[in-house]
Amino acid sequence: MIAEAAAPARRSFVRVLFAAPATVVGACIVALVAACALLAPWLAPHDPNVQNLGLALRPPAWLAGGDGRYALGTDSLGRDIFSRMLWGARVAAIVGVCVVAIGGTLGIAVGLLAGYVGGAIDSIVSRIADMQLAFPLVLLAIAIVGVVGPGLWTIVATLGITSWVQYVRVVRAETLALRERDFVAAARATGASPARIVLRHILPNLTSTISVLATFEVARAIILESALSFLGLGVPPSIPSWGGMLADGRAYLDTAWWLGLFPGIAISTAVLGVNLLGDGLRDALDPRRIA
Amino acid sequence: MIAYVLRRLLGAVIVLAGVGTIVFVILHLTGDPAAVMMPPEATTAEIANFRHQHGFDRPLVVQFATFASAVVHGDFGMSLRHGEPALALALERVPASAELGLTALLLALIIAIPAGVVSALRRDSAIDLLARVAALVGQSMPVYWLGIMLILVFAVQLGWFPSGGGGGPNHLVLPALTLGLFSMAKIMRLTRAAMLDILGSDFLRTARAKGVGSMQLIWHHALRNAWIPIVTVVGIELGTLLSQAIITETIFSWPGIGRLAVQAIADRDYPVVEAIVILSASSFVALNLLVDLSYAALDPRIRYE
Numbered sequence A: 001m002i003a004e005a006a007a008p009a010r011r012s013f014v015r016v017l018f019a020a021p022a023t024v025v026g027a028c029i030v031a032l033v034a035a036c037a038l039l040a041p042w043l044a045p046h047d048p049n050v051q052n053l054g055l056a057l058r059p060p061a062w063l064a065g066g067d068g069r070y071a072l073g074t075d076s077l078g079r080d081i082f083s084r085m086l087w088g089a090r091v092a093a094i095v096g097v098c099v100v101a102i103g104g105t106l107g108i109a110v111g112l113l114a115g116y117v118g119g120a121i122d123s124i125v126s127r128i129a130d131m132q133l134a135f136p137l138v139l140l141a142i143a144i145v146g147v148v149g150p151g152l153w154t155i156v157a158t159l160g161i162t163s164w165v166q167y168v169r170v171v172r173a174e175t176l177a178l179r180e181r182d183f184v185a186a187a188r189a190t191g192a193s194p195a196r197i198v199l200r201h202i203l204p205n206l207t208s209t210i211s212v213l214a215t216f217e218v219a220r221a222i223i224l225e226s227a228l229s230f231l232g233l234g235v236p237p238s239i240p241s242w243g244g245m246l247a248d249g250r251a252y253l254d255t256a257w258w259l260g261l262f263p264g265i266a267i268s269t270a271v272l273g274v275n276l277l278g279d280g281l282r283d284a285l286d287p288r289r290i291a
Numbered sequence B: 001m002i003a004y005v006l007r008r009l010l011g012a013v014i015v016l017a018g019v020g021t022i023v024f025v026i027l028h029l030t031g032d033p034a035a036v037m038m039p040p041e042a043t044t045a046e047i048a049n050f051r052h053q054h055g056f057d058r059p060l061v062v063q064f065a066t067f068a069s070a071v072v073h074g075d076f077g078m079s080l081r082h083g084e085p086a087l088a089l090a091l092e093r094v095p096a097s098a099e100l101g102l103t104a105l106l107l108a109l110i111i112a113i114p115a116g117v118v119s120a121l122r123r124d125s126a127i128d129l130l131a132r133v134a135a136l137v138g139q140s141m142p143v144y145w146l147g148i149m150l151i152l153v154f155a156v157q158l159g160w161f162p163s164g165g166g167g168g169p170n171h172l173v174l175p176a177l178t179l180g181l182f183s184m185a186k187i188m189r190l191t192r193a194a195m196l197d198i199l200g201s202d203f204l205r206t207a208r209a210k211g212v213g214s215m216q217l218i219w220h221h222a223l224r225n226a227w228i229p230i231v232t233v234v235g236i237e238l239g240t241l242l243s244q245a246i247i248t249e250t251i252f253s254w255p256g257i258g259r260l261a262v263q264a265i266a267d268r269d270y271p272v273v274e275a276i277v278i279l280s281a282s283s284f285v286a287l288n289l290l291v292d293l294s295y296a297a298l299d300p301r302i303r304y305e
Helices: A002-017 A021-043 A081-117 A119-134 A137-148 A152-162 A164-179 A182-189 A194-230 A242-250 A258-285 B002-029 B033-037 B044-053 B060-072 B086-121 B126-140 B143-157 B169-199 B202-209 B214-251 B257-267 B270-298
Strands: none
Touching: A002 A258, A021 A081, A021 A258, A081 A119, A081 A152, A081 A164, A081 A194, A081 A242, A081 A258, A119 A164, A119 B002, A119 B270, A137 A152, A137 A194, A137 B002, A137 B214, A137 B257, A137 B270, A152 A164, A152 A194, A164 A194, A182 A194, A194 A242, A194 A258, A194 B143, A242 A258, A242 B143, A258 B126, A258 B143, B002 B060, B002 B270, B033 B044, B060 B270, B086 B126, B086 B169, B086 B214, B086 B257, B086 B270, B126 B169, B143 B169, B143 B214, B169 B214, B202 B214, B214 B257, B214 B270, B257 B270
């Protein structure tokens, strides 16, 4: 019964969400990146790590000197740029999803705790959040990578754990407001435990805020990962990543511009897609705009 | 008001003490400066001597106590690499970074706020669409990639501007544009949203009905009410600008504090890293306080308790 009642409401939400053309474009881009990430081994025409120095720095196929087998050209080690870009989508997808999963879980849990319990816990959480916000994230990431050593999972953990603060601020503030509402007081009066109130009455009311925030956090994670890889602190060179490709390409700016152009377009497009989707989600979930 | 400021200052001291402790712990976990600073042919005795000289052979708790009491007196110790006081070394780089950061922010503001206002006034027009698409794309481009592309087009291909280094206004153009664009996109989108909210409000309709001229309506009635969200986002942007500056300064070899930070971390030059982190955390905390205090000036209804 409940499922049947909920179905029309959900369908109308989807309709509202995709009524905006920009959201459709965003969703298509995100789907494309996800498809590349999942199907990279089958889509890529070449092994992304096979080096062929005889074919190094070939321009894209449509330019003079280009090779039809290498659509977007080759890098300084003769690796196929198109294949590396497809595999790079994998790193971006892993980073985007895992960072948000870690940061979101941590941030939401701490935010609910601080907002609902308040008192000393709230003060301590707020102070720690202030400290982290005051600490330049790039320096923090450089330092952590320095301790643990570079690697995909180091980056995921670093970005995930440090992104908690984005969720805490929002979740805490909304929990503080919801705590005073009548339906929470009613639940308390019926003898619901604090855990039940938080999980069954407060958390569901935060879903729309959190889902919008999480979408934008995916974009932020992808940009930060590529920035760290660009600084040589991210994913090791054996794993093709967009930021790492850009870092490699930087040395060849004056002779082989395509090394720096294509991975950058990939990052920007992926982030644009996620941002468009986030905008659409926010507009569709905003009750003022649905009305 | 005074009680509010005092309470905030006390909070700031706690935050800075925490940041100082975290950076000390992280740095002392990252390994031994002797391994980086000493030449590879150094003997065990020489390394032990270096460690002893800088106190790295003492227990961590003792090192921390020494560090903390010195920092309270403004002394971060001597740079391991340059042999100069670490704080002075960091402060020396502040003007270059401030020049870059403020130019970037100014650039962002003088383009973003008028663009946001016009976009909101001419909602769904071609100008609005163009501004929104530009802002979305600007927000989606990684700062360092934009920097590389600007170098590629304006330095390598056209040769209009130098590709890096410090110097005259010519050197400032590309890095400031790189650093400013992301904030520009964000501020423009926010200005537009805030203006749209206000343009639909009752008091503005009343003002229009009373015959208030459109320029005065926008500047006096509408934009004044949009200042609070704009100032808030500018404060947040200044904070992220510090982080972004590290990347921008690295790309353009800008002689600022960000590049010094990257170099100091690579060298494990503890005193310099500590001085930089405390400096940037202090400026972040101070900026936030200023932003919060400016609310009362922007909106007389706000009172601090």
